Amino acid sequence: MATAPPLEFLPPQLDGRVLAVSRLVLPLWLRWRCGIEAVEVEGMASLVEAMRSFQAGESRLLLAFRHPSLDDPLSMARLLWVDLARAGRQQGLRFDPAPTGQFLFDRGIPLWAGASMGWLFTRLGGASIQRSKLDLPALRTARRLLLEGPHPFALAPEGATNGHNERLTPLEPGAAQLAFWTAADLADAGRHERMDLVPIGLQYSFIAPAWGAIEALLCRLEEGAGLAPDPSHDLAPSRLLERLVHLGERMLEQMEAFYRDKVHLALSDADNPAGDPSREAATPAFGPRLQRLMDLALRRVEQSFGLHPCGSLTDRCRRLEQAGWDRLYPAEPASDPPPSPLAQALADRLADETAAQLWHMRVVESFVAVSGSYVRERPSQERFADTLLLLWDTQCRIQGHTANRRPRLGRRRARISIDTPIVVDERLADYRRDRRRAVQALTDDLSLRLERLIVPSPLA
The missing domain is CATH 3.40.1130.10 (Glycerol-3-phosphate (1)-acyltransferase)
Incomplete structure (x- = not known):
């Protein structure tokens, strides 16, 4: 670009x-x-x-x-x-x-x-x-x-x-x-x-009641993460919670594997434990693993932009967004002569790399509000919907789809x-x-x- x-x-x-x-x-x-x-x-x-x-x-x-x-x-x-x-x-x-x-x-x-x-x-x-x-x-x-x-x-x-x-x-x-x-x-x-x-x-x-639509969206997200949906389509909140936990774990595992094996971030063994992937996301390991992964993903972008980590994950996303905008929409002093074709080409190349780096920040931005406790504390259809729509946003970001039009659940x-x-x-x-x-x-x-x-x- x-x-x-x-x-x-x-x-x-x-x-x-x-x-x-x-x-x-x-x-x-x-x-x-x-x-x-x-x-x-x-x-x-x-x-x-x-x-x-x-x-x-x-x-x-x-x-x-x-x-x-x-x-x-x-x-x-x-x-x-x-x-x-x-x-x-x-x-x-x-x-x-x-x-x-x-x-x-x-x-x-x-x-x-x-x-x-x-x-x-x-x-x-x-x-x-x-x-x-x-x-x-x-x-x-x-x-x-x-x-x-x-x-x-x-x-x-x-x-x-x-x-x-x-x-x-x-x-x-x-x-x-x-x-x-x-x-x-x-x-x-x-x-x-x-x-x-x-x-x-x-x-x-x-x-x-919107449980049917909630379960249907859960099926779509499970399919996106490579999981087989429950053929019984059981709408009991306890069963939906088990599937939601499994989905969160599955998405986290795939993101960990991507950043560890493809992006080469130094995830520790504690952040990527072996074992049953269906274990509950509300256990102490889930939250630290998710926070660790998002922290490292942002550090990767911060290093590329020459920034030091500072503040909460949300604060860091904001700073990275602004740094990206400064590269994509640079302010040129009025007194400067027009850039040469080579200088403009280099600036455009930097814009391409900046857009690619900001993708990591956008994924974190979508996933940052997800936790293992929000639904478990009160398994209402509203809380299920909140969490599933956040996971839908995250999958859209990863797959390169627009997240502007969310599914209507009722x-x-x-x-x-x-x-x-x-x-x-x-x-x-x-x-x-x-x-x-x-x-x-x-x-x-x-x-x-x-x-x-x-x-x-x-x-x-």
Whole structure:
């Protein structure tokens, strides 16, 4: 592949016509594209009052929502465009302008979903951000919109989808930092608005039993891993769990063999034990083996990019993504002359090698959320679906297929739960004394609030 121009910041260009059409299309898109046929909202009174206060000029508003699925932006749009507006009317409130939100979206989305998606997101009020570097244009835009924008600002403090309806990943400090910046800006300007941070939980559940579709997807994944599906097609959760464990072990063994024998990573004997491949993935050996394999795979790419391992696996994936983008979309000083044909050919060769190296990171990115305990702790159909879809993503990455369109396992219900706002102004004195500690404390509080909004799925 050839190098491309640098990735430019995509600023918000909110377009009322695009917003109006999107409002009309949203219910059909949720039903037919996402399979979401019902939306339940709890705690709507908190959001109605927060929006009333925002539009009355009494507060600024930051909505911090959980991000378990790629469908979350659509669920949030439904919450603001439909449910909030309806709830306001029921209380005799007519919001003007009609409720919507502005937001940040990952700059990588237009790269894998198409430029049209970047166009749509910006026309709906979104601004792009490169998550793994200090993206000053994005941060300045977010700060300006939080302080002066006509609409609430929304972001996902987890930073990316985690694939788990019932497990919260560690939050990034960006939401807390933006909230404190806004509170400080308001105070410094002598303005009297509050800075409200509203935690919003998102979960998805099946409306009808989906065990048949879950077992069918399990069969497809077993076939992809070279395993013979169970001819009995037993839908008992205990039997499905045994097969899921066996599948996880089989995929891990094949990946270990690939990296040990073909890529020549130094896997120790402890990371590749001989024995029965069907042993349970929740035993202590599975987690360390998986972590060790992913660590070594990332080290291979880091060495190629001249980076040192630092942070969690997710942090390292982000840094590698940014390093790859810097190679694929290099910024050339305007004063430099055009490259010679030979120099351009070498740059294109580097781009080819970079894309190949990033494949290893993408596989780790897909597999990093898989564990041996999530389903075992609570073998519900929702947790089975979460894990199988993550394994499906991983197999798609390995086989070179697109993972954009996941299998539909059944009609679903979105559950949106809204907590009472965190008044950030009350913490501003702590922030001025010790910014890092105050940001961490607010992040921890937000994490606790979002964790409490998670409702365990029912068992069969």
